[in-house]
Amino acid sequence: MGASRRHTGAVGSHSTPSQGTWGMGIRTQWIAMLVVLLLVVSAPLATAISAPGLPPPAVLDDNTAEYHLGPHVSFLHDREGRHALEDVMTGAAAGFAPLPGGSDALGFQRGAFWFHARVVNRAPGQTRWLLVQQYPLSDDIRFHAVYRDGRIVRHHGGDHQPFSARSVRYRHPNFWVELPADEPVDLYVRVQSESSMQVPLVLYTPTAFAEMTRDVQFGIGLYYGILLALFFYNLVLWLTTRDSSYFWYVFHLTAFGLVLFTLNGLGFEYLWPESSWLADKSVPLSICLAQVGVQQFARKFLDLNNRWRFGDRVGLGLIAFFVLLGIASAFLPVRISTPLASACVFISVGWVAVEAIVAIRLGYAPARIFLLAWATFLVGTAMFASVAFALLPKTFVTEYGVQIGSALEMLLLSVALGYRYAALRNENERIVRDAKRQLEYQVAERTRELREALAQLGDANARLRESNQRDALTGLHNRRHFHEQLVPMLDQARANRQPLSLLMIDLDHFKEINDRYGHLAGDACLRWVAHAIGDELRSHRALLARFGGEEFVAALPGHDLDQARIAAEKIRTRLESNPCETLGRPTRVTTSIGVHEINPAASGGIDSAIEYADRALYLAKSSGRNRVQTSAVS
Numbered sequence: 279m280g281a282s283r284r285h286t287g288a289v290g291s292h293s294t295p296s297q298g299t300w301g302m303g304i305r306t307q308w309i310a311m312l313v314v315l316l317l318v319v320s321a322p323l324a325t326a327i328s329a330p331g332l333p334p335p336a337v338l339d340d341n342t343a344e345y346h347l348g349p350h351v352s353f354l355h356d357r358e359g360r361h362a363l364e365d366v367m368t369g370a371a372a373g374f375a376p377l378p379g380g381s382d383a384l385g386f387q388r389g390a391f392w393f394h395a396r397v398v399n400r401a402p403g404q405t406r407w408l409l410v411q412q413y414p415l416s417d418d419i420r421f422h423a424v425y426r427d428g429r430i431v432r433h434h435g436g437d438h439q440p441f442s443a444r445s446v447r448y449r450h451p452n453f454w455v456e457l458p459a460d461e462p463v464d465l466y467v468r469v470q471s472e473s474s475m476q477v478p479l480v481l482y483t484p485t486a487f488a489e490m491t492r493d494v495q496f497g498i499g500l501y502y503g504i505l506l507a508l509f510f511y512n513l514v515l516w517l518t519t520r521d522s523s524y525f526w527y528v529f530h531l532t533a534f535g536l537v538l539f540t541l542n543g544l545g546f547e548y549l550w551p552e553s554s555w556l557a558d559k560s561v562p563l564s565i566c567l568a569q570v571g572v573q574q575f576a577r578k579f580l581d582l583n584n585r586w587r588f589g590d591r592v593g594l595g596l597i598a599f600f601v602l603l604g605i606a607s608a609f610l611p612v613r614i615s616t617p618l619a620s621a622c623v624f625i626s627v628g629w630v631a632v633e634a635i636v637a638i639r640l641g642y643a644p645a646r647i648f649l650l651a652w653a654t655f656l657v658g659t660a661m662f663a664s665v666a667f668a669l670l671p672k673t674f675v676t677e678y679g680v681q682i683g684s685a686l687e688m689l690l691l692s693v694a695l696g697y698r699y700a701a702l703r704n705e706n707e708r709i710v711r712d713a714k715r716q717l718e719y720q721v722a723e724r725t726r727e728l729r730e731a732l733a734q735l736g737d738a739n740a741r742l743r744e745s746n747q748r749d750a751l752t753g754l755h756n757r758r759h760f761h762e763q764l765v766p767m768l769d770q771a772r773a774n775r776q777p778l779s780l781l782m783i784d785l786d787h788f789k790e791i792n793d794r795y796g797h798l799a800g801d802a803c804l805r806w807v808a809h810a811i812g813d814e815l816r817s818h819r820a821l822l823a824r825f826g827g828e829e830f831v832a833a834l835p836g837h838d839l840d841q842a843r844i845a846a847e848k849i850r851t852r853l854e855s856n857p858c859e860t861l862g863r864p865t866r867v868t869t870s871i872g873v874h875e876i877n878p879a880a881s882g883g884i885d886s887a888i889e890y891a892d893r894a895l896y897l898a899k900s901s902g903r904n905r906v907q908t909s910a911v912s
């Protein structure tokens with residue numbers, strides 16, 4: 279990347295961190311962020327150190343396409359910012375000194391700085407050059423080219439001038455300068471700025487500048503293209519899933535992109551070309567915004583509120599701090615707010631790494647990818663800084679460490695979000711599955727209990743029905759049930775053309791038993807009689823019931839009148855010959871029985887049939903009792 283022919287100066291190698299590419303400008307910002315506190319303290323000291331001698335002039339020749347003036351630059355600190363060009367030229371001001379340590383980054387300084395370099399152009403075919411100050415944030419830059427004949431050409435630049443005032447529409451301030459062949463030209467650059475004092479001056483031929491910007495634009499397009507793709511991808515995911523982690527990821531990505539956009543000078547070029555206020559304040563503001571984004575994203579992604587309360591509180595504290603600092607930076611001088619915000623970035627970035635490590639130790643799997651993403655960014659930034667301190671050789675990867683690291687970080691974070699989403703979805707599905715299983719088990723359990731209850735209820739109903747059909751004293755069927763059962767029995771007899779007979783059985787003088795032995799003895803006698811009749815009729819498939827009081831009724835299917843009479847006679851004989859046991863006392867009990875055969879062809883109902891049997895019984899009673907009487911009507 280860069281011009282095909284480069285020249286780094288006649289004297290020694292280039293020792294400043296600034297180079298003539300896109301990354302060089304950014305690197306300068308990052309170095310400033312890394313060493314800003316050191317510089318704030320050391321720069322005034324450094325300016326006080328007297329120079330051993332002023333640098334030699336820069337000599338351009340036919341092979342020069344891009345020339346870094348750093349080794350040829352001397353500077354003068356005009357603390358009050360009052361000196362005019364004439365003062366510094368004539369020596370009325372204090373003398374010029376070489377750049378401290380060869381570095382063109384002087385930190386945050388009050389007043390104005392004058393930079394001087396003498397240039398001799400030995401290339402007669404190339405007299406038009408572009409001087410670029412590869413730091414986009416300087417407020418006020420006044421450029422002067424002083425020629426042998428006393429002619430002075432002046433330009434005015436910096437981000438306090440509208441972007442359109444630049445010689446070339448480019449993110450770094452730049453000035454066209456005519457360099458006649460073989461004539462020394464003194465270049466004086468006066469810089470006054472609230473932001474960091476960095477003046478990496480580079481001379482380009484128009485061709486070299488065009489080639490350099492082409493490569494740089496490609497790199498910038500690639501980098502911000504990746505960020506934009508991730509932005510829209512995760513924006514859509516946020517809109518569809520409504521998972522706030524995606525929103526804070528997009529916020530973090532946007533704010534981080536804005537920081538680099540601002541530091542690259544692209545913010546001033548494309549977003550606020552007319553606003554010198556924003557040109558000044560955008561750096562601390564975007565830094566604070568990015569830190570709010572990263573802290574909030576980490577809190578949400580790592581679910582710190584549920585996993586690590588203390589870490590969550592610290593994260594919230596950092597967010598509150600950066601919000602306040604962001605608001606304050608709208609009013610504070612940039613030389614205070616920017617170094618403060620930059621220094622706090624280290625705390626914030628380190629704390630995010632701590633949060634991720636704790637989350638991993640607490641067993642949160644998605645935090646691993648999160649930490650990997652974060653480490654990628656930190657390693658990229660560290661490699662970039664290491665090059666600046668000559669700890670690592672300058673390669674494509676180390677030189678563009680911040681861009682590569684942050685692009686990889688954003689990419690990995692996007693993957694981590696997907697992983698986290700899948701993990702949450704799986705967890706949800708597991709919970710739903712468990713709940714469903716639990717519900718199914720409970721439903722089965724309830725169904726079983728219900729079935730058991732229904733069975734018990736059925737049993738109870740059956741028992742109730744049975745008890746409704748039974749006589750409580752004797753255990754025989756009761757009169758109502760007899761009626762109910764006699765109907766189908768009669769229907770069946772009619773259908774089968776079979777006889778059906780009724781017995782009306784009544785104990786004789788039962789009242790006397792009650793009167794003589796008591797009601798309980800009477801009860802016992804009734805039970806005994808019921809058992810005896812039932813026993814006697816068992817072989818006849820009879821329907822036997824207690825008709826009421828001391829009266830019983832029996833229906834004998836398949837029995838004609840005579841067969842029924844014989845069965846009745848057996849009952850009578852059995853009772854007569856077997857005294858009932860009433861409370862240990864044998865008591866003789868006789869019985870009168872009325873017998874009636876129901877004519878299946880007759881249309882009469884069961885009531886009339888019972889009536890006939892009852893009449894026969896009455897006849898038996900009136901004929902002297904203890905006898906069987908058949909009904910005359912059939």
Ligand SMILES: Nc1nc2c(ncn2[C@@H]2O[C@H](COP(=O)(O)OP(=O)(O)OP(=O)(O)O)[C@@H](O)[C@H]2O)c(=O)[nH]1
Pocket residue numbers: 751784785786787788789790792796797798799800801804826827828899903
């Ligand atoms: N211990 C007892 N006695 C009953 C029960 N139901 C009816 N009785 C008695 O049965 C007797 C029936 O008396 P009556 O209707 O005069 O008939 P009887 O004494 O058997 O005389 P005849 O039927 O005419 O031979 C009464 O004394 C009733 O109190 C019962 O469930 N338990």
